[in-house]
Amino acid sequence: MHPAFSVIFLTTLLGAGQGLFLAMFTGQLYALARFLPTQEDQFYAIGSLVALLLLVIGLGASFFHLGRPERAWRSAAMWRTSWLSREVIILPILMALVFAYSVAHLMHWTQPWFRIGESLGVDATLLVGLLGTIASFALFVSTAMIYASVKFLEEWHSTFTVANFTLLGLASGFMLAAAYSAYIGNPLVPFFGTWAVVLTLAAFVSRGAHLMRNARLKHKSSVQTAIGVRHTAVVQKAQGAMGGSFNTREFFHGRSPATVRFIRNTFLVLVFPIPILLIVAAYAIESTTLPILAFVVQYLGLIAERWYFFAEAKHPQNLYYQSIS
Amino acid sequence: MTQLALVIDLNVCVGCHACVTSCKEWNTSGWAGPMVDQNPYDGSPTGTFFNRVQTFEVGVFPNTETVHFPKSCLHCEEPPCVPVCPTGASHKRADNGVVLVDYDKCIGCKYCSWACPYGARELDEQEKVMKKCTLCIDRITDATLSDRDRQPACVLACPTSARLYGDVHDPDSEVSVAIRERGGYQLMPEWGTKPANHYLPRQKNRMYISPEELTRVDNPLRKEDLTTYTGEETLDDVAW
Numbered sequence: 035m036h037p038a039f040s041v042i043f044l045t046t047l048l049g050a051g052q053g054l055f056l057a058m059f060t061g062q063l064y065a066l067a068r069f070l071p072t073q074e075d076q077f078y079a080i081g082s083l084v085a086l087l088l089l090v091i092g093l094g095a096s097f098f099h100l101g102r103p104e105r106a107w108r109s110a111a112m113w114r115t116s117w118l119s120r121e122v123i124i125l126p127i128l129m130a131l132v133f134a135y136s137v138a139h140l141m142h143w144t145q146p147w148f149r150i151g152e153s154l155g156v157d158a159t160l161l162v163g164l165l166g167t168i169a170s171f172a173l174f175v176s177t178a179m180i181y182a183s184v185k186f187l188e189e190w191h192s193t194f195t196v197a198n199f200t201l202l203g204l205a206s207g208f209m210l211a212a213a214y215s216a217y218i219g220n221p222l223v224p225f226f227g228t229w230a231v232v233l234t235l236a237a238f239v240s241r242g243a244h245l246m247r248n249a250r251l252k253h254k255s256s257v258q259t260a261i262g263v264r265h266t267a268v269v270q271k272a273q274g275a276m277g278g279s280f281n282t283r284e285f286f287h288g289r290s291p292a293t294v295r296f297i298r299n300t301f302l303v304l305v306f307p308i309p310i311l312l313i314v315a316a317y318a319i320e321s322t323t324l325p326i327l328a329f330v331v332q333y334l335g336l337i338a339e340r341w342y343f344f345a346e347a348k349h350p351q352n353l354y355y356q357s358i359s
Numbered sequence: 360m361t362q363l364a365l366v367i368d369l370n371v372c373v374g375c376h377a378c379v380t381s382c383k384e385w386n387t388s389g390w391a392g393p394m395v396d397q398n399p400y401d402g403s404p405t406g407t408f409f410n411r412v413q414t415f416e417v418g419v420f421p422n423t424e425t426v427h428f429p430k431s432c433l434h435c436e437e438p439p440c441v442p443v444c445p446t447g448a449s450h451k452r453a454d455n456g457v458v459l460v461d462y463d464k465c466i467g468c469k470y471c472s473w474a475c476p477y478g479a480r481e482l483d484e485q486e487k488v489m490k491k492c493t494l495c496i497d498r499i500t501d502a503t504l505s506d507r508d509r510q511p512a513c514v515l516a517c518p519t520s521a522r523l524y525g526d527v528h529d530p531d532s533e534v535s536v537a538i539r540e541r542g543g544y545q546l547m548p549e550w551g552t553k554p555a556n557h558y559l560p561r562q563k564n565r566m567y568i569s570p571e572e573l574t575r576v577d578n579p580l581r582k583e584d585l586t587t588y589t590g591e592e593t594l595d596d597v598a599w
């Protein structure tokens with residue numbers, strides 16, 4: 035497939051935004067359980083505003099993917115059958131919840147509405163945070179299922195796709211939370227950093243397994259089933275167009291195998307080992323800049339990861355577009 | 360239920376592209392149009408087509424065979440391109456089974472093209488909406504046309520009658536009989552899309568003649584006949 039930058043930015047920015055929001059809420063929960071020092075409301079408010087910003091930019095990027103962006107509102111219609119439609123519905127809901135979460139903290143709406151047991155006072159931030167958590171995971175699943183549900187793209191048609199989108203999004207979000215804490219100099223860097231490392235390792239296992247699965251993949255279709263001629267030697271001589279077509283532009287990345295391999299190795303280095311080492315180093319020397327660097331490096335790596343995700347997938351329609359003349 | 364479709368006879372298709380040009384002419388000037396042409400007179404002409412004729416070579420020289428292969432939307436009975444569409448622009452008509460795109464609803468997200476294994480859908484670079492074969496829906500549903508003209512433009516244009524059109528759910532239709540009696544098959548059956556369009560395979564008429572059929576080697580009369588011949592006309596010359 036042709037990797038479109040609109041979709042690369044959409045999926046990576048949404049992932050980081052959801053992850054950052056979940057990191058903020060996790061921080062609040064830990065503080066509530068007194069595992070962490072309680073933070074100013076402002077900390078959560080600004081953190082989730084940054085998450086909202088990422089979601090907004092991601093949404094903006096997605097419009098560049100559409101031929102007719104002015105009609106985008108129509109895309110909520112078919113939520114019963116289309117994962118794309120479901121994503122389109124859940125994204126604004128999540129944005130509203132993240133915004134509400136931020137506002138609730140900014141306005142100090144932290145008077146408990148009711149109590150569960152002795153110590154747990156349920157306030158607006160907790161409820162909205164919980165709803166936001168559900169929406170975040172629903173969004174991870176629908177974004178990934180847009181790709182994983184297309185059975186013709188056998189490289190994508192796998193639970194690994196959902197696992198990777200979720201874990202990589204979470205990892206980059208917690209990485210960003212560590213960077214944010216380091217930037218404002220609060221003591222939560224080791225907490226977010228540890229989670230970021232754990233999630234990055236989990237993502238490494240899942241992404242690695244996905245790569246290995248795809249390396250062994252045998253495609254269902256062949257040029258023989260494509261035109262229905264039973265012969266071992268069938269080659270295309272003409273595709274009915276000399277200057278290419280939508281089919282050659284949308285479904286081929288046009289890069290050499292060496293480039294594709296280079297991008298894969300790049301993301302394997304940038305997404306996993308370097309950010310982990312940087313976080314560990316930051317912990318060891320108590321640096322406040324290394325966590326920021328870790329996030330930036332990992333995010334750049336994720337762009338390469340998403341590029342490779344698209345380039346790796348081979349669509350069966352390509353069998354009809356093997357040679358021009 | 361009716362399922363209109365094409366049956367394409369690969370045995371007689373000569374790859375002349377008449378169906379391609381008549382399709383483009385009819386559809387670019389009608390309900391579905393315009394279908395863009397970019398750089399039509401330059402080095403890399405490209406544009407939107409509902410129907411393309413491709414060419415494949417089967418076998419290794421000198422035992423090769425050329426297969427001309429017209430390809431358009433197959434109007435699948437289980438169209439995977441329809442449920443993925445977020446707007447409902449892509450739909451399958453209940454009355455005749457034709458798969459269509461509503462160009463006023465389509466947002467050009469290209470998702471349906473990912474969900475078609477045949478590459479039958481093309482995004483129009485100018486209109487920015489998804490386009491594909493409509494089976495000339497504006498012709499075949501136009502009751503004012505004569506029976507002869509109420510067919511897709513490509514069918515009318517084909518000089519070798521390689522394109523048959525009809526209802527593949529009616530067992531007695533021309534297309535159903537052709538599929539049944541002449542080995543009609545579907546493309547990429549492994550995906551379970553159940554294409555309504557079928558293809559008729561290439562067929563060769565071969566006659567097998569053994570040497571025995573040309574020269575009678577075991578003429579029983581010759582075996583039993585004890586006459587000594589000296590060049591005159593014999594029973595062999597008149598009877599076999």
Ligand code: SF4
Nearest residue numbers: 432433435438440475
């Ligand atoms: S051939 Fe492709 S576009 Fe046409 S109905 Fe089948 S899946 Fe859809």
Ligand code: SF4
Nearest residue numbers: 444465466468469471
């Ligand atoms: S490109 Fe148009 S027809 Fe295709 S899925 Fe998107 S909205 Fe539907």
